Amino acid sequence: MSSDERRTTMTRTDSRVTIHMAASLDGFIARKDGRVDWLETSDEFAGGETMDPESIAAFLKTIDCYVMGSRTYETALSFEARGFGWSYGDKPTFVLTRRDLPRTRETVEFYSGDLAQFVTGRLRPSFGSIWFVGGGVVSGDCLRLGLADEVRYSILPILIGDGIPFFEKLDRDVALHLAEVKAYKSGTIGLRYEVRHRLDGDQSLSAPGEDG
């Protein structure tokens, strides 16, 4: 049996929930009206790394599915409509929404139920690398419920002064462990943090998938 086949037939114990977001230095992921016009940077950081398309493509291959909120999905649809393409390849893409949204491709699936149940009961058993790609409410819920294993956070070299915060409705501090730092020529700082889970029975303490 190939490893791919094994993946589909066994409960995965190596699943990993990642929250990914790019934000301004002052902690916003978009302007109040949702615009991300400030994401393009021209800053040149000497000695920084470059992001070449091949290594980005190779990295994206390691992601097994995406999870997003409805506004992020609508942003992705509008990007596609304007000819910028679909950012999530042929990977299963789960949109958390109670609204009736257009489904433009087979890989998109809508979900409106309990998030914790969805992640532990549905996603973790089926996927290795699970990426939450926004927005702030969904990412906040994911963290607040103790569902995330890591946070990949890119800090862009800009202050935007107002907007939609990275995490909304986070009602407690979340301690992180800095695992990886990369500075890019663009002046963007790429950070990977592991989430430090609390020792008070937080469900995410048990091995992923263990309690099914």
Added chain:
Amino acid sequence: MRRVRYGVGMSLDGFIADLRDGMGWMIGDPGYDSKPFFASIDTVLVGRRSYEVMLRHGARSYPGLRTYVFSRSLKEANYPEVTMVAEDGVATVTKLRGETGKDIWLSGGGELFRSLLAADLVDTVEVGVSPILLGQGRPLLPSPGRTQKLKLTHEQAFPSGLLVLYYDVVR
């Protein structure tokens, strides 16, 4: 011209203090040497709220630094250790910046940063990022602030998880 440098610690999500003005969640690192920073400055600018936090911790000024506090309400006579700036903070900082001397540290808070940034009087933003998300608190730049491009000039991560990021304000 000497530089005005906004130097603060913050959470990953951009807060320089929690809602109770607490900073106990900030981390340091034995490998981070603050001596070069303090050797490069001789003046410090402090907002009213930040100064009141200092007072609550028993600190009335920064020893060895000329301390300017921006407040319309605090009476200068009660705080002989500092210079109170009640009117026209922009003119005061413009004058200070034009004097000869070492750099000027803008130690906080966010409101003072916002008004000096709006007046084009801030030269660098230097943050020590602690590995924590607070979700709410006192922002690095309170809303609504202006959009300001930055240029990354230096970054360093420490074993404790402290990350220092230095930016120039792009004019």
